[in-house]
Amino acid sequence: MPWLFPPAPTPSLPISDSDARFPVRRILCVGQNYAAHAREMGHDRAEPFFFTKPADAVVTDGADPVYPTVTQNLHHEVELVCAVGPEGVIGWAVGCDLTRRDLQAEAKKAGRPWDASKGFDQSAPCAAIRPGALPDPAAPIELRVNGEVRQTGRLDDMIWSPDEILAKARELWDVQAGDLIFTGTPEGVGPLVPGDVVEATIGGLPSLRFTVAAR
Numbered sequence: 001m002p003w004l005f006p007p008a009p010t011p012s013l014p015i016s017d018s019d020a021r022f023p024v025r026r027i028l029c030v031g032q033n034y035a036a037h038a039r040e041m042g043h044d045r046a047e048p049f050f051f052t053k054p055a056d057a058v059v060t061d062g063a064d065p066v067y068p069t070v071t072q073n074l075h076h077e078v079e080l081v082c083a084v085g086p087e088g089v090i091g092w093a094v095g096c097d098l099t100r101r102d103l104q105a106e107a108k109k110a111g112r113p114w115d116a117s118k119g120f121d122q123s124a125p126c127a128a129i130r131p132g133a134l135p136d137p138a139a140p141i142e143l144r145v146n147g148e149v150r151q152t153g154r155l156d157d158m159i160w161s162p163d164e165i166l167a168k169a170r171e172l173w174d175v176q177a178g179d180l181i182f183t184g185t186p187e188g189v190g191p192l193v194p195g196d197v198v199e200a201t202i203g204g205l206p207s208l209r210f211t212v213a214a215r
């Protein structure tokens, strides 16, 4: 049977040292997984939880995300991203969970969903996936804006380890090949404006670099 109209292209991420692409099925994200970030968001006893972004929120291959509509307070959140293949985790990447913080604050206050604050278009810039093992837990996770360090931490500052997050995700969903899991952000989240140059690094993973484009 023919399609009524052509299906949207499959969103994908590059893989370092490979021509193959990682087809993105969906994006799960963990909230408040670093103690100091949970505190800065007003939560003393952090209990990680999940929210989602659509697969086509990924921004890859050096593309620049456009400053989103409606918000006056777009925030950066650097995160370790877990890439799930057919037989479990196949690699790791540096991602940025872009957040409309003002809309998130309104949603929290009203007890409403986070979709508009977290799952908007181009909200998930992501670098190439490095296949293989988890980076050294002592590895630094860092984000700079225009050369200035804004977020810095270590992977072992996580409240829940990537293994624990994956196990929890598997309780809630049938996690499948193509799923990405953003594992939370360390403290130091803050605003971005059009023209800002963002560089994010985690250990020896391929780094993420983008400029916030004006609308």
Ligand code: MN
Binding pocket: 029, 030, 031, 077, 079, 097, 182, 184, 185
């Ligand atoms: Mn986040």
